[in-house]
Amino acid sequence: MKFRGLAAALVLLGLTSSAHAQDGPPGETIWLKGATHRLKARAYRSPASxxxxxxxxxxxxxxxxxxxxxxxxxxxxxAASNVDVVAVGLLRPGYTDGDGETSDGERGRTTGDNYTKDVVADVATAVDELKALFAARSVVLVGHSGGAAIVGNVIGTTPNLADGAMLVSCPCDLPAFRRHMFWKQWAPFWLLPVDSLSPLALVDRVRPTTQVQLLVGSDDELTPPRFTQLYADMLKARGGNVSVTILPGQPHDILLEPPVFASLTAMLQKMEAR
Structure with a gap:
């Protein structure tokens, strides 16, 4: 079932809870230890797994x-649109979801300041827990916007954790992204120093066999395609397995768009064929 129009926008903005979205199998809430913080996750299984x-x-x-x-x-x-998949939505450290439940940790100012080593370690540890819990034969990480930056940092700091990564609307060059947002908003807090990791600075540590799929809207004003393309070019220069899809006329919030799901399915199938 496709998720379109106003309903998709409301869920993306957090105005409705996914717990009430009739779109596939029911989920299971899981609390993960993380490296230093307890994180909430919700897991969904394919009808046949x-x-x-x-x-x-x-x-x-x-x-x-x-x-x-x-x-x-x-x-x-x-989970609903693929075969033999467990898909897990992870609530990042310090965030409260639409159901009012909160992962431990610091949310930060949401200015690219919360992609720190501790946050990346929490996410990587949580993924490792999920990998063991479900005895997964392969792992794909998907991140949107700031989540994409964290995914990029995870595959850079723990290169053997995932077999594939999808970075959607990624601020992959963090310093350049923060300067861009400063000029866009004329807000000085974008110039405050941060301890965040930048995916671009970790490309040398990404495993060459990791499939990396990057998607971005051509009209994304927050994380313009140039940040995605630069990251992809640097990965390719180092022999990385990377591809880029620029969605014509699309803005920043594209995670729920059909081409993203199609790219995920193609990646999962390619892993199986390999």
Whole structure:
């Protein structure tokens, strides 16, 4: 079932809870230890799944104005539209979701300041827990916006954790992204120093065999395609397995768009063929 129009926009903005979205199998709430913080996750299984499914873990963006739940909806749809998959929406450290439940940790100012080593370690540890819990035969990480930056940092700091990564609307060059946002908003807090990691600075550590799929809207004013393309070019220069899709006429919030799900399915199938 496709998720269109106003309903998709409302879920993406966190105005409705994914718990009430009738779009696939019901989910299971799981609390993960993380490296230093307890994180909430919601898992969804394909209608037919084995004892060793493919695992998809999705991270939401910085969500400065709404409590994010669209990661659960993405996971729900991913499980419903693929075979032998467990898809998990992960609530990032310090965030409260649309159901009022909160992962431990610091949310930060949502200015690219919460992609720190501790946050990246929490996410990587949580993924490792999920990998063991579901005895997954392969792992794909999906991230939107700030979540994409964290995914990029995870595959850079723990290169053997995931077999594939989808970075959607990625601020992959963090310093350049923060300067861009300063000029866009004329807000001095974008110039405050941060301890965040930048995916662009970690390209040398990404495993060459990791499939990396990058998607961005051509009309994305927050994370313009140039940030995605630069990251892809640097990965390719180092022999990385990377591809880029620029969606014509699309803005920043594209995680729930059909081409993203189609790209995920293609990646999962390619892993199986390999």
């Amino acid at each position: 084995s004892d060793h499914p493919q695992l998809v873990v999705v991270l939401h963006g910085d969500s400065p104005f709404r409590n994010p739940s669209y990661q659960y909806l993405f996971a729900r749809r991913a």
